[in-house]
Amino acid sequence: MFGTGVGLVVALLAVTLLVVPVSLGVATRADAKVRRLSTSRASAPNMRGSVADVHERCDQWRQLATRAWLLCGGASLVAVAVVGVLICVG
Incomplete structure:
Protein backbone atom coordinates (compact mmCIF):
# COMPACT_ATOMS: atom_id res chain seq x y z
CA MET A 1 0.00 0.00 0.00
CA PHE A 2 2.60 2.57 1.02
CA GLY A 3 5.27 2.77 -1.63
CA THR A 4 8.73 4.19 -1.25
CA GLY A 5 7.48 7.47 -2.70
CA VAL A 6 5.10 8.03 0.19
CA GLY A 7 7.83 7.10 2.65
CA LEU A 8 10.12 9.73 1.12
CA VAL A 9 7.36 12.33 1.28
CA VAL A 10 6.78 11.55 4.97
CA ALA A 11 10.54 11.80 5.60
CA LEU A 12 10.60 15.16 3.81
CA LEU A 13 7.72 16.33 5.99
CA ALA A 14 9.55 15.26 9.13
CA VAL A 15 12.69 17.13 8.10
CA THR A 16 10.78 20.30 7.25
CA LEU A 17 8.92 20.15 10.54
CA LEU A 18 12.29 20.07 12.30
CA VAL A 19 13.76 22.88 10.17
CA VAL A 20 10.88 25.31 10.75
CA PRO A 21 11.23 25.79 14.54
CA VAL A 22 15.03 25.79 14.42
CA SER A 23 15.18 28.44 11.70
CA LEU A 24 12.45 30.42 13.46
CA GLY A 25 14.54 30.45 16.63
CA VAL A 26 17.68 31.51 14.77
CA ALA A 27 15.79 34.24 12.93
CA THR A 28 14.23 35.73 16.05
CA ARG A 29 17.56 35.58 17.91
CA ALA A 30 19.39 37.29 15.05
CA ASP A 31 16.70 39.96 14.77
CA ALA A 32 16.99 40.64 18.49
CA LYS A 33 20.78 40.90 18.17
CA VAL A 34 20.45 43.37 15.27
CA ARG A 35 17.98 45.45 17.26
CA ARG A 36 20.26 45.43 20.30
CA LEU A 37 23.32 46.40 18.26
CA SER A 38 21.41 49.18 16.48
CA THR A 39 20.13 50.74 19.69
CA SER A 40 23.44 50.40 21.52
CA ARG A 41 25.29 51.95 18.58
CA ALA A 42 22.92 54.92 18.58
CA SER A 43 22.80 55.42 22.36
CA ALA A 44 26.45 54.81 23.29
CA PRO A 45 28.94 56.22 20.78
CA ASN A 46 31.89 55.26 23.05
CA MET A 47 31.40 51.51 22.67
CA ARG A 48 34.26 49.06 22.54
CA GLY A 49 35.50 48.70 18.99
CA SER A 50 35.17 51.03 16.08
CA VAL A 51 31.91 52.18 14.57
CA ALA A 52 32.78 50.30 11.37
CA ASP A 53 33.25 47.08 13.37
CA VAL A 54 29.87 47.45 15.07
CA HIS A 55 28.25 48.30 11.74
CA GLU A 56 29.84 45.22 10.13
CA ARG A 57 28.65 42.94 12.95
CA CYS A 58 25.16 44.42 12.66
CA ASP A 59 25.16 43.72 8.92
CA GLN A 60 26.31 40.13 9.49
CA TRP A 61 23.53 39.50 12.01
CA ARG A 62 21.01 41.12 9.65
CA GLN A 63 22.12 38.82 6.82
CA SER A 76 6.88 26.10 5.91
CA LEU A 77 5.76 26.22 2.29
CA VAL A 78 7.33 22.83 1.62
CA ALA A 79 5.59 21.37 4.69
CA VAL A 80 2.22 22.71 3.52
CA ALA A 81 2.78 21.30 0.02
CA VAL A 82 3.82 17.91 1.39
CA VAL A 83 0.74 17.75 3.61
CA GLY A 84 -1.36 18.58 0.54
CA VAL A 85 0.28 15.77 -1.41
CA LEU A 86 -0.26 13.34 1.45
CA ILE A 87 -3.92 14.31 1.67
CA CYS A 88 -4.37 13.76 -2.06
CA VAL A 89 -2.53 10.43 -1.98
CA GLY A 90 -4.16 9.11 1.15
Whole structure:
Protein backbone atom coordinates (compact mmCIF):
# COMPACT_ATOMS: atom_id res chain seq x y z
CA MET A 1 0.00 0.00 0.00
CA PHE A 2 2.60 2.57 1.02
CA GLY A 3 5.27 2.77 -1.63
CA THR A 4 8.73 4.19 -1.25
CA GLY A 5 7.48 7.47 -2.70
CA VAL A 6 5.10 8.03 0.19
CA GLY A 7 7.83 7.10 2.65
CA LEU A 8 10.12 9.73 1.12
CA VAL A 9 7.36 12.33 1.28
CA VAL A 10 6.78 11.55 4.97
CA ALA A 11 10.54 11.80 5.60
CA LEU A 12 10.60 15.16 3.81
CA LEU A 13 7.72 16.33 5.99
CA ALA A 14 9.55 15.26 9.13
CA VAL A 15 12.69 17.13 8.10
CA THR A 16 10.78 20.30 7.25
CA LEU A 17 8.92 20.15 10.54
CA LEU A 18 12.29 20.07 12.30
CA VAL A 19 13.76 22.88 10.17
CA VAL A 20 10.88 25.31 10.75
CA PRO A 21 11.23 25.79 14.54
CA VAL A 22 15.03 25.79 14.42
CA SER A 23 15.18 28.44 11.70
CA LEU A 24 12.45 30.42 13.46
CA GLY A 25 14.54 30.45 16.63
CA VAL A 26 17.68 31.51 14.77
CA ALA A 27 15.79 34.24 12.93
CA THR A 28 14.23 35.73 16.05
CA ARG A 29 17.56 35.58 17.91
CA ALA A 30 19.39 37.29 15.05
CA ASP A 31 16.70 39.96 14.77
CA ALA A 32 16.99 40.64 18.49
CA LYS A 33 20.78 40.90 18.17
CA VAL A 34 20.45 43.37 15.27
CA ARG A 35 17.98 45.45 17.26
CA ARG A 36 20.26 45.43 20.30
CA LEU A 37 23.32 46.40 18.26
CA SER A 38 21.41 49.18 16.48
CA THR A 39 20.13 50.74 19.69
CA SER A 40 23.44 50.40 21.52
CA ARG A 41 25.29 51.95 18.58
CA ALA A 42 22.92 54.92 18.58
CA SER A 43 22.80 55.42 22.36
CA ALA A 44 26.45 54.81 23.29
CA PRO A 45 28.94 56.22 20.78
CA ASN A 46 31.89 55.26 23.05
CA MET A 47 31.40 51.51 22.67
CA ARG A 48 34.26 49.06 22.54
CA GLY A 49 35.50 48.70 18.99
CA SER A 50 35.17 51.03 16.08
CA VAL A 51 31.91 52.18 14.57
CA ALA A 52 32.78 50.30 11.37
CA ASP A 53 33.25 47.08 13.37
CA VAL A 54 29.87 47.45 15.07
CA HIS A 55 28.25 48.30 11.74
CA GLU A 56 29.84 45.22 10.13
CA ARG A 57 28.65 42.94 12.95
CA CYS A 58 25.16 44.42 12.66
CA ASP A 59 25.16 43.72 8.92
CA GLN A 60 26.31 40.13 9.49
CA TRP A 61 23.53 39.50 12.01
CA ARG A 62 21.01 41.12 9.65
CA GLN A 63 22.12 38.82 6.82
CA LEU A 64 21.83 35.79 9.10
CA ALA A 65 18.34 36.88 10.15
CA THR A 66 17.26 37.34 6.53
CA ARG A 67 18.57 33.90 5.54
CA ALA A 68 16.92 32.27 8.54
CA TRP A 69 13.56 33.94 7.83
CA LEU A 70 13.75 32.81 4.20
CA LEU A 71 14.62 29.27 5.26
CA CYS A 72 11.76 29.23 7.76
CA GLY A 73 9.29 30.49 5.15
CA GLY A 74 10.53 28.07 2.52
CA ALA A 75 10.38 25.10 4.87
CA SER A 76 6.88 26.10 5.91
CA LEU A 77 5.76 26.22 2.29
CA VAL A 78 7.33 22.83 1.62
CA ALA A 79 5.59 21.37 4.69
CA VAL A 80 2.22 22.71 3.52
CA ALA A 81 2.78 21.30 0.02
CA VAL A 82 3.82 17.91 1.39
CA VAL A 83 0.74 17.75 3.61
CA GLY A 84 -1.36 18.58 0.54
CA VAL A 85 0.28 15.77 -1.41
CA LEU A 86 -0.26 13.34 1.45
CA ILE A 87 -3.92 14.31 1.67
CA CYS A 88 -4.37 13.76 -2.06
CA VAL A 89 -2.53 10.43 -1.98
CA GLY A 90 -4.16 9.11 1.15
